[in-house]
Amino acid sequence: MSDRIFGVFGFLLAVFYIWQATQIELSFISDPFGPKAFPFMIGTVLAISSTIIVLKPDTEPEWPTFARLFEIGMATAVMVAYALFLKEYGFVACTAVAASYLSWRLGSSPVSAIIAGVLIAVGIYVIFHLVLGLSLARGPWGF
């Protein structure tokens, strides 16, 4: 079933992609082939392979339970939040929080997760910023 849904999704994606390709505005200079033809080819192959997947699905993959899916969703949210807050609060603070969260969810006890998170953040800061001179996001406290 998953494969069929995936195939239908792929097909819709192909339709959307081809439709978007028709919307590409042409400029006054162009080669005989133009910027649209290659996307059309891609869209066609995408549509064909999606159709085959719908018609001939593989065996069902083992989906995790809802709790595990929620776990992955939460981790994604934390990572996106990390990206968004990075510039505001600086590298070390954000990294410590995100790494602690991940470590906790991967099975550490809360206390050791926090210690691990802080160590990871400070360790990366020292190695990559202080030693190797990589520029990292600077927060309100200068790090």
Add this chain to the structure above:
Amino acid sequence: MDTLASLADGFAVALTWQNLMLALIGCFLGTIIGALPGLGPSNGVAILIPLAFTLGLPATPALILLTSVYYGAMYGGRISSILLNIPGDEPALMTTLDGHPMAKAGKAGEALAISGLASFIGAFFATWGLVFLAPQLVKVALLFGPAEYFALFVLAFATLGGIASRNQAKAALAAVIGLGIATIGVDGQTGVPRFSFGEVHLYDGIDFLVAIVGLFALSEVFIFLEHRAGSGADDKVVKVGRIVPPWKMVRETLPAMGRSTIFGFIAGVLPGAGASLGSFISYTFEKRISDRKGTFGKGDPRGVAAPEAGNNSAAGGALVPMLALGVPGSGTTAVLLAMLLALNITPGPLLFQQNPDVVWGLIAALFIGNIMLLAMNLPLVSLFVRVLLIPTRYLMPAVAMISFVGIYGISGSTFDLVVMVIFGVMGWVLRKLDVPLVPIILGVLLGDQMEKNLRRAMTIHDGDWTMLFNSWLAIGLWTFAIVGFVLPLIVGRYFRPKIADEAIAEGSDPD
């Protein structure tokens, strides 16, 4: 003799203190990356590319660092295979079959030593193969026009989909998703934006490094979150024991290493095969040839030597098409191609002519790295064994954070970080659905070149489609592509025994 002279020049490039140091660091890091379950050559190199790039290393040193990591990871994968029965990366999977039984029988040290030696022999002779085969391939590649190049790209995708994956439709789908991602952004030839939905960040297209690190490294973190399989360290590590193999065992396994080196190299050179298939083929053949007493699978040293020689030799072989044609044959070489492109070097025949110092310096570095790895892996193996004790619950957050640091370092853009997370989730879903990730990466990397060559061919011939099949070379490539894609559909059932299927099922490391 020309080749040997170039190689000597290469050694002159590689033998500086800085480059030797980088090779040493690379080998060390690589062995650790390979040994850690969950990190393999492709995602290990993927995380390190942005770092090497942002550190501002020039092309040759950066290449030396990262290919040392690549070779090192191939060595390191066997350590956890033998001691924990968990392959450190996918190519090391076959090593578990005989390596772990040997460890259980108290011969862990011998297994590690034999496999280290086998790795060395495989990699050493494969690098010689690279030295002699790559320039020959370059001569052929110089005859290629745009139409032939387009056919070559199709060939790469076709064989990758045909040989290396089980469901051709899914491989094709993965390839076009990658190509589709590559079309995002301003069209290089006419200057019109495509698929950017008015979003300024998308005008430049999606950086392939963002896609690679997301798909390979972050998706691994999600896999671990899903299983919460932090058990890597909780298993008791077997006592290593003596690390010098008895001479008799070495003599017994030498023929196996020799044969496997050849099989592995061929598997590596073929587009779409890569190191996993190399070790798989080597083990299967070796079993068929020399398993007379039924000792394979129960701790036969030859069963350790064969796959290790095979996968290291395939790793060297896979560099041949990558360097000579610019078309990678496996996940890790795709990642190495990404690194070259990030450094503004386009591999292919012109690379050999215009930047011989890069190519030959790299090859010389491979020889040096190989000797370092052998020296490092025999006496220091117990040090690497200790690395295995780092639990995943501390390791994986660090991996995720280093991925973020690398991508942020390239562009300083938080938009890229969000895109990377999206790729990470996408990679996880696609892995669950058993869609191979390597064709996606290959598509993202090659899409631009593929379209450019197609359109160039069309411009030359004024839009005449038939000109794509105009030369014997092009026809040959097309034929090979079609055969490579269709033949496995027919003979696949016999060609690909079950065990490999199960192994790749969860889509662990994509090489």
